[in-house]
Amino acid sequence: MMQSQEILRLKEIARRTRRLIIESVAEAGSGHPGGSLSAVELVVALYFHKMRHDPKNPRWEDRDRFILSKGHAAPLLYSVLAQAGYFPLEELKTLRKMGSMLQGHPDFRTPGVEYCAGSEGIGLSVGIGLALAAKLDGKDYRTYVLLGDGELQEGQVWEAAMAAVKYRLDNLTAIVDRNGIQQDGLTESIMPLEPLEAKWKAFNWHVIQIDGYDFEQIIDAYNEAEQTINRPTVIIAHTTKGKGISFMEWSPQWHGQAPKKEQVSKILEEMGLL
Amino acid sequence: MESDVQMSGTRERKRVMGDMRTGYGEALAELGSINKDVVVVGADTTQSLKTSLFGHKFPERFFNIGIAESNAVSIAAGLALAGKIAFVSTYAAFIPGKCVDQIRNAIAYPNLNVKIVASHAGLSVGPDGASHQQVEDIATMRAIPNMRVLAPADEYSTRRLVFTMAESSGPCYMRLARPKSPLLYTNGDVRFAIGSSNILRDGNDVAIIACGLMVSEALDAADTLAEEGISCRVIDMYSIKPIDSDAILKAARDTGAVVTAEEHNIFGGLGSAVAEVVCEHNPCMMKRIGVKDTFGESGEHDELLAKYGLKARDIVGAVREVVRAKKR
Structure with a gap:
């Protein structure tokens, strides 16, 4: 059992992260709030509990790597990196604007970003490259890759699923943000992914299913992945698109639409995020 | 160079x-x-x-x-x-x-x-x-x-x-x-650098700028043309990007006529890259030898080169044209 104080600390960071996402996307006037809000706890648990990293030394060789393969959740990654100390919180106001270090989709302008995401379906393969290099160099850093569930419709994800097992990459953890919604609607009506657990199992991955908002389950899953040897682990995290903002929840409409600036304080107040 | x-x-x-x-x-x-x-x-x-x-x-x-x-x-x-x-x-x-x-x-x-x-x-x-x-x-x-x-x-x-x-x-x-x-090179001292090129044969009437297997065809063409009294500079443009603009411009100035040769679509390849440099800085007569925006087919390599106009004789024809045009 985790100490409840640690859970409370993480919950508070998650609350602040949701607020920063809403504020920065509203300020930008465009972006992807839905898929950012759905994976908040998964990423907060990595950067503020699980991962070995040093914001003062972003290129530290032994750091754990996090690859945001679903690059449209950039506002989430930036909000987390800023809070962790990779760059000042004020930068978040420049999201998506000319000259900003915070591009619409993550790239190397931003300290702490490990991969230029944006084109779906590539991140898990890149994670394999990092994990192979770690084994080759005898390093014990771990690589985490966050995938969107809609992203699993990209064939390359399954090419990567095969390769990670061939090379017994137990230092690689994939996390699926299973919010069930993509831009055009429900994943299960656009292009069904189920039976999703059976698919990953058939590819011989170690599969863990969790509630993507329960920090205890999240951290237990990361620990279980770390203890699993000789094969990679995928964590299917059941989530809600737009989580925490009532009218954005379960709404494909809020996949790629920003709230209006004048709505922000009302939204934050209603959701208890102020 | x-x-x-x-x-x-x-x-x-x-x-x-x-x-x-x-x-x-x-x-x-x-x-x-x-x-x-x-x-x-x-x-x-x-x-x-x-x-x-x-x-x-x-x-x-x-x-x-x-x-x-x-x-x-x-x-x-x-x-x-x-x-x-x-x-x-x-x-x-x-x-x-x-x-x-x-x-x-x-x-x-x-x-x-x-x-x-x-x-x-x-x-x-x-x-x-x-x-x-x-x-x-x-x-x-x-x-x-x-x-x-x-x-x-x-x-x-x-x-x-x-x-x-x-x-x-x-x-x-x-x-x-x-x-x-x-094998076109036998000398271990030849320099190969990204953004550079090699002159394999010098000449004053025309420059043939080629890459890949077409360099060999270009050399054959130069042999044939020499018999006609046309002196060809043959450049192995092995670096297409960045491209050796200095060598291209020098060739354009020295000869006033450029022919490119590549085993690639004439759109977007070596010929286009050379034309970009020539047109912007030193316009001169130019012809591009390449696949003319079409798909290929089964056949022996040599048969295909012949059918799609990529043999030494095609380079010879293009050179004669640009040299004639230059004199007008």
């Missing part, structure tokens, strides 16, 4: 043949023993590409990803992210053919140290037919920021360019041909 390259005459040239893939595979294996950071990613064609030579020597640094080119290219990107010099290879029809997006977003945009080496480019895959005849790769790779593009003319230059690429950090694409081809 070196003009003292030792080059054998036509008859001798045809006797000494080389194989670009052997040059690539052997150089890679040699590079692997010098530099422990070199890793090689393959996509099931590793025997054919001869990267298996590296694989036998350094199995722990060799990754055969199977028939999954997008995955192979992206894994190479991940290895480069971790500090490796990643070579990734298969046939040009598949890399870059099938994975321009991954090359753009996972390699070129983050400017990673990945070297893409593709064989069987152009029409040289012959009997396999149009699906395998990649005549667009120079255009697609050249249009991607950060990507450099190389097209060596023989086994020797392939060998040398493997080391040149490894010494220069960042993404690079090198296209190779399938068949054995005449």
Whole structure:
């Protein structure tokens, strides 16, 4: 059992992260709030509990790597990196604007970003490259890759699923943000992914299913992945698109639409995020 | 610009043949023993590409990803992210053919140290037919920021360019041909640098700027034209991006007529790259020899070159035209 104080600390960071996402996307006037809000706890648990990293030394060789393969959740990654100390919180106001270090989709302008995401379906393969290099160099850093569930419709994800097992990459953890919604609607009506657990199992991955908002389950899953040897682990995290903002929840409409600036304080107040 | 390259005459040239893939595979294996950071990613064609030579020597640094080119290219990107010099290879029809997006977003945009080496480019895959005849790769790779593009003319230059690429950090694409081809270089002192070129034969009436196997055709054409009293400068433009603008402009100024030759679509390849330099800085008569925006078909390499107008005699015809036009 985790100490409840640690859970409370993480919950508070998650609350602040949701607020920063809403504020920065509203300020930008465009972006992807839905898929950012759905994976908040998964990423907060990595950067503020699980991962070995040093914001003062972003290129530290032994750091754990996090690859945001679903690059449209950039506002989430930036909000987390800023809070962790990779760059000042004020930068978040420049999201998506000319000259900003915070591009619409993550790239190397931003300290702490490990991969230029944006084109779906590539991140898990890149994670394999990092994990192979770690084994080759005898390093014990771990690589985490966050995938969107809609992203699993990209064939390359399954090419990567095969390769990670061939090379017994137990230092690689994939996390699926299973919010069930993509831009055009429900994943299960656009292009069904189920039976999703059976698919990953058939590819011989170690599969863990969790509630993507329960920090205890999240951290237990990361620990279980770390203890699993000789094969990679995928964590299917059941989530809600737009989580925490009532009218954005379960709404494909809020996949790629920003709230209006004048709505922000009302939204934050209603959701208890102020 | 070196003009003292030792080059054998036509008859001798045809006797000494080389194989670009052997040059690539052997150089890679040699590079692997010098530099422990070199890793090689393959996509099931590793025997054919001869990267298996590296694989036998350094199995722990060799990754055969199977028939999954997008995955192979992206894994190479991940290895480069971790500090490796990643070579990734298969046939040009598949890399870059099938994975321009991954090359753009996972390699070129983050400017990673990945070297893409593709064989069987152009029409040289012959009997396999149009699906395998990649005549667009120079255009697609050249249009991607950060990507450099190389097209060596023989086994020797392939060998040398493997080391040149490894010494220069960042993404690079090198296209190779399938068949054995005449060895054009015999001198170990020749310089091969990204952004440079070599004058293989000097002349004043016209400059023939070629890459890949077409350099050999260009030399044959120059022999024929010499008998007619037309003096040709033949330039091996092995670096297509960045391109040796100085050499091109000097040739345009010295000769006033340029013919390009490549085993690639006339759109977007070497001819386009040379035309961009010539038109902007020193307009002169120009003709481009290449595949005329069409798909190929099954046939022996030589038969295809003849049908699609890429033989020495086609270069001869183009040279006569530009020389005539220049005199008007």
